[in-house]
Amino acid sequence: ETGVTQSPTHLIKTRGQQVTLRCSSQSGHNTVSWYQQALGQGPQFIFQYYREEENGRGNFPPRFSGLQFPNYSSELNVNALELDDSALYLCASSYRTSGSYEQYFGPGTRLTVT
């Protein structure tokens, strides 16, 4: 069984640029959620994808967007980067059933915006 993987591990961008982060879900999982974790804070929900459609969104502006692919992998795109976007971005996958929604987290991508 393969766990959740994310790429890249780290990246540095300049304010105003665009960035794409990638996530491969754990084998057998069909749902992917993205979280932003600023320094000293807990993870904050950005959005979730299920069957290639956005299935819930947190309090983030539209310049945060995503995709889910048929193999359940996912991308997080952030346009017009701001300094406050500097954070650890976590991807979590789960198997959506009528019961538990236990989420399995990836190692994260550390984004620095200068």
Added chain:
Amino acid sequence: AQRVTQPEKLLSVFKGAPVELKCNYSYSGSPELFWYVQYSRQRLQLLLRHISRESIKGFTADLNKGETSFHLKKPFAQEEDSAMYYCALKNRGSQGNLIFGKGTKLSVKP
């Protein structure tokens, strides 16, 4: 509003001492609560959930609806328990996404 509060940023105890990591929540109705742990240089992982009423690595947590709390406890702390601990609440009406507290860093000294 749904909210999770962890009042302590850092908790330092000696090995063998009891540990209690505090978590309070704000939620109308029946909450679904979790504790996640992040060991140094490892990913965030589920420690336990209240609906399972389980004990993992000696840790337990009881949901107290009257006090809106879900404190994490362990009678005898071990050095390997040193980690960052996050309390989380399942967002109402969502498909499993979580509202996290800010976390408590537990340091167990020898």
